[in-house]
Amino acid sequence: MSYQHITVSPVAGALGAEVSGVDLGNLDEATFAEVQAAFLEHQVLFFRDQEITRTQHKVFGQRFGDLHVHPFLQPLKAEGHPEFVVLESDAEHPFVADAWHSDVTFEDEPPLGSILRCVAAPQFGGDTMWASMYAAYEALSDHMQRILSSLTAVHDTSRTFSRANYEKSTEHIGGKRAERVVTAEHPVVRTHPQTGRKALFVNSTFTQSIKGMKPAESAALLNFLYAHLQSPDFTCRFQWRKNSMAMWDNRCTQHRVVADNLTMYRRMERVTVMGDKPF
Ligand SMILES: [Fe+2]
Numbered sequence: 001m002s003y004q005h006i007t008v009s010p011v012a013g014a015l016g017a018e019v020s021g022v023d024l025g026n027l028d029e030a031t032f033a034e035v036q037a038a039f040l041e042h043q044v045l046f047f048r049d050q051e052i053t054r055t056q057h058k059v060f061g062q063r064f065g066d067l068h069v070h071p072f073l074q075p076l077k078a079e080g081h082p083e084f085v086v087l088e089s090d091a092e093h094p095f096v097a098d099a100w101h102s103d104v105t106f107e108d109e110p111p112l113g114s115i116l117r118c119v120a121a122p123q124f125g126g127d128t129m130w131a132s133m134y135a136a137y138e139a140l141s142d143h144m145q146r147i148l149s150s151l152t153a154v155h156d157t158s159r160t161f162s163r164a165n166y167e168k169s170t171e172h173i174g175g176k177r178a179e180r181v182v183t184a185e186h187p188v189v190r191t192h193p194q195t196g197r198k199a200l201f202v203n204s205t206f207t208q209s210i211k212g213m214k215p216a217e218s219a220a221l222l223n224f225l226y227a228h229l230q231s232p233d234f235t236c237r238f239q240w241r242k243n244s245m246a247m248w249d250n251r252c253t254q255h256r257v258v259a260d261n262l263t264m265y266r267r268m269e270r271v272t273v274m275g276d277k278p279f
Pocket residue numbers: 097101102103255
């Protein structure tokens with residue numbers, strides 16, 4: 001695909017591209033259309049030097065769809081921004097999201113994507129990695145692809161937002177514990193509604209089990225998939241600077257922070273675009 005208004009430079013073979021020549025706080029229609037096309041082509045986009053306000057951040061997100069309000073994380077609600085999730089870590093507050101996942105898959109309609117802006121970056125470390133679930137699916141044998149395509153997985157909040165110590169460990173980012181375990185069911189392989197490509201859709205943070213399998217069968221299959229999908233062959237990695245932004249397609253990627261600098265302050269702010277029911 002060729003672009004007239006933006007420069008798109010892939011950063012890895014499986015996914016990820018850095019986009020330059022844009023101000024996300026001020027995008028005309030033609031430029032936005034190319035950002036949208038690049039998003040579908042590269043699965044995760046990176047932007048540097050985006051010194052934008054929270055309102056501009058939200059307005060950019062709203063061009064992709066309605067914004068999601070997280071049921072258990074609304075740290076900026078009192079400031080008029082319930083749509084923001086904040087990720088903040090330092091010596092006292094360890095990283096959250098340091099395991100592979102896609103966002104909010106415990107809901108029936110998980111997000112289309114998330115848009116993260118770096119407010120404070122550590123001098124080094126605390127990178128984020130993404131993995132392409134198209135690439136992970138396509139690398140499996142025809143037999144395994146067929147088996148997985150007939151399966152449904154149960155996702156829930158039992159290991160995250162419903163955990164007994166959740167509220168305490170996320171007090172500084174406005175975490176509220178889920179009183180009940182929230183559950184959703186999704187196909188193990190989903191078809192992307194815009195590209196038509198197939199992607200693996202189970203993750204170690206929210207997927208609880210494969211429906212209709214015995215616990216040992218489900219655990220063995222899921223553990224195989226979790227080991228498979230984090231192959232470096234399917235990943236890319238982004239080093240944050242202040243005002244860097246990343247936007248990922250939550251329908252065909254997973255991500256995690258690299259928890260390798262446990263003392264330096266890091267702050268990220270995220271808005272999340274609502275998605276549809278996986279099929
Ligand atoms: Fe996440």
